[in-house]
Amino acid sequence: MEELKKKVISFIDSIKGEIFEVADEIYKNPELGNQEFKASKLLKEKINGYGFLVNEVEGLPTAFLAQKKGKKPGPKVALLAEYDALPEIGHACGHNLIAAASFGAAAALGALDEELFGEVMLVGSPAEETDGAKVILVERGIFNDVDAAMMVHPGNRTTVYTTSLAIEPLEFTYTGKAAHAAAAPHLGINALDAVILLFNGINALRQQLRPDARIHGIITEGGYTPNIIPERAVARFYVRAKEKKYMLEVKEKVIACAKGAEVATGAKLSYRNFELGFDNLVTNKTMAETFKANLKELGYHDISDKEESVGSTDMGNVSQVVPSIHPHIAIAEEDIAPHSLEFLKAAGSERGKEAAVLAAKALAMTAVDIMTKEELLKKIKEEFKKTVEIS
Secondary structure, eight states: OOHHHHHHHHHHHHTHHHHHHHHHHHHHSOOOTTOOHHHHHHHHHHHHTTTOEEEEETTEEEEEEEEEEOSEEEEEEEEEEOOOOBTTTBSTTOHHHHHHHHHHHHHHHHTTGGGOEEEEEEEEOOOTTTTOHHHHHHHTTTTTTOSEEEOOEEESSOBSOEEOOEEEEEEEEEEOBOOBTTTOGGGOBOHHHHHHHHHHHHHHHGGGSOTTOEEEEEEEEOOSOTTBOOSEEEEEEEEEESSHHHHHHHHHHHHHHHHHHHHHHOOEEEEEESSOOBOOOOOOHHHHHHHHHHHHHTTOOOOBOSOEEOSOOTHHHHHTTSOEEOOEEESSOTTSOTTSHHHHHHHTSHHHHHHHHHHHHHHHHHHHHHHHOHHHHHHHHHHHHHHHHTO
């Protein structure tokens, strides 16, 4: 094992208690997206203590960028930390462990100091479950000078090959005309009928879609009492597909269904994005193989070769502009699903925290490989150019 890798492993072992502390503090104080003030403050204070220059991000009060440059020239590697929780169920997606792992890896790389090649950046990225701050960070050019980006997500099995679906969040609002449903229904325009027709149109559309496409929705407004023709009705949908290009095609078909319901009922249609859309995740296989080799070097061999879908994530947007990986490390058995009470328990368990330490080591080792091996970085960038062009 190369000397620098030994040093980051030793350093992470020396701060294991602090990595556990970060995981525990965020776990015990769950905060929703863009409200993660305690988690953000904790991470900023911790990483600043290791000599990182910490900067706020305008307009994103719980985001931050923490950077440390080495004494030697080299690539810039970004480690991404997530720390938002879910409503009602807290850290049932294990973001407390993501934050702890990325913090540990960044601190270890920063501790190389005189021997650090290039620059390491810890990116505090809030609201992954909702608004997706990484989308905004990408749009602002935060990753323009980054050579590689990494994070590790807890899961129910360990895999380095992850994919995600591109997603577009759409809200449709129909405005009709209220009337008494018994005395004068002929004077009304039923907005709820339009929403029901929209659902029926989408149900018919599904038959002609590729297997990777997903459309799921809810009615958020549909009237208040049965004896009044609903004047306003609102539905929200997520439109997803394996590739952004096809997802946008499906989106237009869904909008066509919505317009058809407008024509059929006479209720006026308006629509908007109620959240930011996410691109599909493109895993850089050269980076993934490097991460996998480092896991094995650490004595961890229970690694699945299957591709794992993670639904949708704003890490997809990052992966479209910089070579990226988003591996999973198991903290629970395969029959325990994320976003469940059982997974919540796993995220606060000893096994979960040990997984965060393991992830920190593998991330730091992979960063060392990227920062010190020119041929590896060249191969990573060549693959990135080919895969992103067709994604």
